[in-house]
Amino acid sequence: MVTVPVVRSELPIDTASLARYLIGKLVVRDLPEGIVSGHIVETEAYVIGDAAGHAYRGMTRRNRSLFLECGHAYVYIAYGSSFMLNVSSEMPGIGAGVLIRALEPLEGIPIMQLNRGVDRLRDLARGPGRLAAALRIDGRLDGLDLCRKGPLWLGHSDREAGEIALSTRIGISRDADRPLRFYLRGNPFVSGPKRLRE
């Protein structure tokens, strides 16, 4: 697969714009068994001053990667067992980021199937915890620069993305009405209930 990393200077600084920009880009994972990758089909923006964002109450040990220059990984555990992959956004020192919620599998599908313990293509990376498991993403990747080739990085795709739709975010209670979720309309690899996929 011929793909090049996204260029940091081309990333939109604004968090919501970055969330939209990342739809259709590639997440590439370099594992000992081979390359695993997929197209991003769903993201959520956790913007500056967002009560639902992990940086809302300032920097802590867990969320410090959110304050890095845009294009770095913020990886944390939700509900005790599921890892979540985020891309930091905004200027250095500003805590905001984009949650990558779902991938359409592209390369290394047999590796994903082993990592997930399921075969069905649609179930491999539909949902943020499943995505991280499929790509074997854990806390050791927290803080990584995603704009250069390495164990985990973001790449350009030559495929046309399709229509990008907007909705409220999934699984939060505070600031729940803000339309900050981006997804490819009708794409079967998008998570959430039916009404949030069409």
Added chain:
DNA sequence: AGTGCGATTGACT
């Protein structure tokens, strides 16, 4: 030291 709560998932009706 104790408490409450999730940016979820998988099993089940």
Added chain:
DNA sequence: GTCAATCGCACTA
């Protein structure tokens, strides 16, 4: 569709 498991983290004292 419903619901419980699960445990790290932030907050209170």
